[in-house]
Amino acid sequence: MTPNFALWPKAELHLHLEGAILPGTAAELAEKNGVDLGAKPEDLYSYADLSEFLAMYGRICQAVVTEEDFQRVTFEMLRECHASGARHVEFFISPHAHEGIPFATQFAGIRAGIAQARETIGLSALFAPGINREQGPEAAMAYLDACLAQRCDAMAGIGLDYNEAPFPPEPFAPVFARARAEGLQVSAHAGEGGPAAYVRGSIEALECQRIDHGYAVMDDPDLVARCRDAGILFTCCPTTTIYTTPWRDLTDPRHPIRRMHEAGLAVTINSDDPPFFSTTLAKEYEIAHRDLGFSLEALKGSVLTGLAKSWLPEAEKTRLAAEWSGEIDALIAGA
Ligand code: ADE
Ligand code: ZN
Secondary structure, three states, rough: OOOOOHHOOOEEOOOOOOOOHHHHHHHHHHHOOOOOOOOOOOHHHOOOOOHHHHHHHHHHHHHOHHHHHHHHHHHHHHHHHHHHEEEEEEEEEEEOOOOOOOOHHHHHHHHHHHHHHHHHHHHHHEEEEEEEEHHHHHHHHHHHHHHOOOOOOOEEEEEEEOOOOOOOOHHHHHHHHHHHHHOOOOEEEEOOOOHHHHHHHHOOOOOOOEEEEHHHHOHHHHHHHHHHHHOOOEEHHHHHHHHOOOOOOOOOOHHHHHHOOOOOOOEEEEOOOOOOOOOOOOHHHHHHHHOOOOOHHHHHHHHHHHHOOOOOHHHHHHHHHHOOOOOOOOHHHOO
């Protein structure tokens, strides 16, 4: 019997605010703000590949306009995560994609949504603005400045996302160096639509300890060994691979997430853009268990690794690890 993974305490470490907007909310906000989404609501979450998905994502961003809108989508996203058992969430935002909306407005709404989640459902959350790699390193530096001008305690890091190839990580090294010097954590999407060299470049040139997706790492055995030894964290998103990578069969024994886990890499299970991919965080755990070869013990290990490598303060991680470990053991024993 499949356990009810929504009962498992866990951290969600790879989720995009704008990719988590519920279809009904997108339609309502578009109507309220007089924005034409350019597609019928039922077609908004249907596309063939990463570029098509990102085009839809961009349209939905246009519907989120006021501070209250940002608070609403942030809170709703966190509430959905909580329903899947998340106790802590680290998410990306794309403030550059909301044309004409001041960053101050966006960040204020996001902060309010995080505070609402903390107060009403006891969920903690941190976020990282994602750099749109397609816009190049100069725009990325200006973007980092604009984000730093709005910095708050919940802004823990910086990410790198959007269409991966042909946009290698190395040109972004000065931007990431500056972010690290400012005390921000760093992670980069790599090895989803780009080669293993982009995973390597994200680790070597950008000094990322966390790679979002990372599937192409399996094409480079030396890099696999290096990532395993260095404890690089891969935030994997099973259902995303059906939509944005050549890996469209999650039961394929050669699926990279299965092989990453078998190779001893530190892998966490995450949901990325759940409504776009018709999934939830709890469903992603079910898939990992049913289709990708993760035993219950392995999933427990993955939850605890994710917590240990999250951007929470060390004392908080130690406290939560003891709590979550006991809860998961009891759930496994009762399963
Ligand atoms: N932005 C949101 N989801 C993404 C993904 N899967 N890859 C790259 N950029 C993204
Ligand atoms: Zn992502």
